[in-house]
Amino acid sequence: MSAPTPLVLLESVAMVFGQGETAVRALSDVTLAVGPGEVVGLRGPSGSGKSTLLNIIACIQEPSAGRLSLDGQTVWEGRYRVADLRRLRRERIGFIFQFHNLLPFLNARDNVALAMTLAGMGLEAARGRAMALLGELQVDRRALAMPARLSGGEAQRVAIARALANDPHIILADEPTAALDSERARVVMDLLRRVARERSSAVLVVTHDEKIFDRFDRMVSLRDGRIEADQRAGA
Amino acid sequence: MNLALADIRHGLGRFLLTCLGVGLLMGVALSMVGIYQGLVREALALTRSLDAGLWVVEAGTRGPFAEASRIPGDVREMVARLPGVAAAGSLTLRTAEADGPTGRLRVQVVGYEPGRPGGPALLTQGRGLGSARFEAVADARTGLTLGATLMFGTDRYRVVGLTRGMVASGGDPVVFVGLRDSQRMQFRLAPAAARRAEAAGAPPAGTDTVNAIVAQLYPGADAAALTEAVRRWKHLTALSGPEQEDLLTRSVVQRARIQLGMFTVVLLFVSGVIIALIIYTMTMDKRREIATLKLIGAPDSTIAGLVLQQAMLLGGLGYAAAVALVFSVRDHFPRAVELGVAEISVMAGVIAAICLLASLLSIRTALRVDAQQALGG
């Protein structure tokens, strides 16, 4: 079986924050490929470089060395090779942040709809789809609430709906289930798995949450910025 | 969905307060424009209302407003006989203090011959001067009403008519009296020294001296040729109507105009800086939201639009508040605050330009916000 082109490909990526004596090596020589339909877990102790890795894939942070390819296209090698990074982020990447980052002045539904209107969808259609997504995540009841009035778990699920809004090929999630009880955590993971299967998306999830470890196809472990283990489920 | 409006709605009270503050500032700037315009209009009010095609004054002077001018009263007949002149009237001008029903008034007394050019063009109440003596037509700014008495020295004048907006270049309201009354006043009110000189044999200052002759011309009359003709006469010179107006604006009110104009420019500059700072602060307060917008892939135009629309809305609402404010207080100003559609639209344009410029700095900063700023907790 020939492996399909990976959606996410990191080759010998390194990341150093700062310079000289205070330099912090957040990632060293990380090589990782995530194929379509794959749901990959990323674990490791605090400070091991998990968030940094996701930020590099999302083109939010520039790596110090190596190569990043998305969808078979070289995105970073020495410098960014894509002219419109924000368009890439808007159309191809769904990012669920460690802290939810909803816009405080839009209600839950419009926070989700905004992502779609930015990609060119009409407002009514966007709102309709936003409601459907919120329904799948069981937060449609709170659709018209402002973010400040949402609980941590509700806000996190709204952010997940926003990340999925534009059917991205690459879904990156930084501890998406940390604020959820085990049942809701499973709902979220099942939705991510379904999206991965149905749309052949690559899903990369940072987690400490042992309750959901069985939901991953693969588990990558980071330690001190290096990949320590990369195991397939059931292997 | 409009992000600028959504964000404003989210913090509506604060935004409206900011608009009010900006409005007060713009109100001051707008008042200055009105005061400037009012000054110019008032300086020319008397000349414009007299609407003379020709001013004949003492040779070597640029009277009667810019410089003192004294000419014999019989010049009027010579001027009236000039070809092209429809009518001519003698005019005296002096500032005087008078006692009205409510106290002392400082007024500009204009003496003219009823029936000849030189009188008030438009009465808002009452009638013009008749042949009776000691009658006066006063401007509403004096606070006098019809039938009120006005004391010039020991002479008692009765107000028979009222005008509006007739003031001297210094802002003193105009009181029209008959020429003979005004000449008597000139004589009676002359300083004691003049009276002593007269007693010592000098020719009487009062009797038939006037300050200027104003002439109305037939349509198509050649004002330039007439001025030339008068200048050839001994002891006399002439100015055309436009020349007189030009002279007034240049010499009499020029300094005040420049003063006010410069102050208005300074105020607009200060307003611009303050508006820029407010917009900048508003943008800085939204750094995290802007970073989030970048994270979800919003293009620069969305972010620039957010800042620009809020700046324009701030300017627009502030300006509306400023206009409302100025119009509600402008009648309480001692001198005219003149604001027409033209001034208000031009100011609106200036404010829009200021807001646009002010938001450029903020847009630049907003576009430089690092998407990573949204990642912290």
Ligand SMILES: Nc1ncnc2c1ncn2[C@@H]1O[C@H](COP(=O)(O)OP(=O)(O)OP(=O)(O)O)[C@@H](O)[C@H]1O
């Ligand atoms: N902007 C930065 N400047 C300097 N050092 C940084 C920066 N961001 C991260 N680091 C450092 O890089 C290392 C990896 O950080 P990272 O946030 O990727 O860890 P993490 O695995 O996500 O940890 P956690 O589980 O606590 O979220 C840490 O030592 C951190 O201090």
Ligand SMILES: [Mg+2]
């Ligand atoms: Mg992290």
